[in-house]
Amino acid sequence: MSKKRILSGVQSSGTPTLGNYLGAFKNWVALQDAGEYESVYCVVDLHAITVRRDPAQLRRQTYEMYALLLAIGLDPKRNVLFVQSHVPAHAELAWLLGCYTMFGELSRMTQFKDKSARHADNINAGLFTYPVLMAADILLYQADLVPVGDDQKQHVELTRDVALRFNGLHPGVFTLPAPYIPPVGARIMSLQEPTRKMDKSDPNPAAHILLTDTADVIRKKFKKAVTDSDSQVRYDPEAKPGVSNLMTIYALATGKKFPEIEKDFEGMGYGAFKPAVGDAVAALLAPVGDTFARLMDDTGYLDTVMRDGRDRAAALAEQTMEKVRQAIGFVAL
């Protein structure tokens, strides 16, 4: 029996944070090591241009995100790792699927509503059809499972609806995908406002840890992390969101359980705990940062790996496109 296939996409806008790492990427590496699935990951640069991007910056950030996927430990031999714009079938299938997606469906997408409110001066058609391109990413590779955060679940559900509609007219073309919510869903919060999600676009750099932050910067940011006044290391996300967030981070970085952490720091207060979290995270991210820096110095190597990823992705995509073109009734030459 063939393995189930996992597919996910990652935007190349800015350096990812510790939140992205603990919430998503670390899980991708665990999935790779478990070896249960075949996995395909793409850097979604076509999605990135729904908001205006500086060309040099887009190019650099695409390299950065790709390098980061390698730096966190994804093996380009055991996974298909590629850049979306390198496989033109994504854009082609997006057009075709657009003819099977309803205006009303797209109008209901909460991300579209949010983004059009935030970018009121540039509500382009791409922003509106963004979920159709995402459906194309998923359906091109006949993915069974799509690891995504909460904010993307609606898009995966739409993908399913579109696939069902298409299959209803042209049976057997697409695999129906399902969202994959990781077993340990870690939601990492801002270090400054612990009731909000850690977000790289937060203007206060002390609020987030970037995967490329140096050990010094990491330790400083944890020392400055917002806690509360009672100084007890105890897990209670309602009453003590700051400390609970630090405990979640510490638990994921060290593999320790909450009761063990509470015991280890009993009576010691935040003065001991915060530096310990900083050290643990610095140790966790040191190899990532080192590998990332080395890869960014060698874009020739990155090009080679990207090319290989593109070729493997394109071969998979073409199998689906042949079925789709045939099903719709395009003339084959």
Ligand code: TRP
């Ligand atoms: N829309 C996703 C996000 O913003 C990124 C994405 C694009 C994606 N294509 C995908 C995620 C396909 C999963 C599958 O995070």
